Amino acid sequence: MTNFAFAASVAAVRPAGAYLDEMMARVGVDGLTAAFAEPGLLALVDRHAAAVRDALLDAGRPVDAEGLAAYARSLAAAAVRSGRPLPEPGDAPTTVAEWAAADFPLLRLVAICLLAVTSNEVI
Numbered sequence: 001m002t003n004f005a006f007a008a009s010v011a012a013v014r015p016a017g018a019y020l021d022e023m024m025a026r027v028g029v030d031g032l033t034a035a036f037a038e039p040g041l042l043a044l045v046d047r048h049a050a051a052v053r054d055a056l057l058d059a060g061r062p063v064d065a066e067g068l069a070a071y072a073r074s075l076a077a078a079a080v081r082s083g084r085p086l087p088e089p090g091d092a093p094t095t096v097a098e099w100a101a102a103d104f105p106l107l108r109l110v111a112i113c114l115l116a117v118t119s120n121e122v123i
Contacts, residue, residue: 016069020116023072025089027106028113034099035110041100048111063115072112079105 035042052071053063061067076086084105092106093099099107 016065019069019072020065020113022089023076023109024113024116026086027092027109028117030092030094031099031102031106031110032113032117034093034096035114038096038100041096044100045107045111045114048108049114052108052111052115063119065116068112068116072109075105075108075112 031045035045052068056063056067056071061070079086084103086105086109087093093102099110102110
């Protein structure tokens with residue numbers, strides 16, 4: 001899917017679980033693999049996860065598939081609008097060093113994936 005098509009699909013109504021699965025394919029698998037290999041990176045992702053959890057709870061939303069997907073959609077749309085499109089599946093950074101240097105949207109999306117995995121919201 002091109003980034004233009006992805007940006008258009010962000011606004012479309014899609015099942016939350018399917019959207020979280022797509023985020024896992026785009027950034028989650030590679031980002032979490034790198035994070036689990038480097039304690040410092042995992043700590044950074046965990047801090048992002050805590051911020052996501054707090055933001056959802058402060059907004060009165062549960063930390064479930066729908067809440068996580070809504071947060072991820074907003075973040076992905078903002079990244080596309082600011083000219084920092086998300087990587088296509090299989091094109092995300094792959095090394096710990098690349099992930100340590102990743103920008104805010106990618107790390108926040110990895111954190112969303114971490115929350116989704118630990119709450120059994122994605123397969």
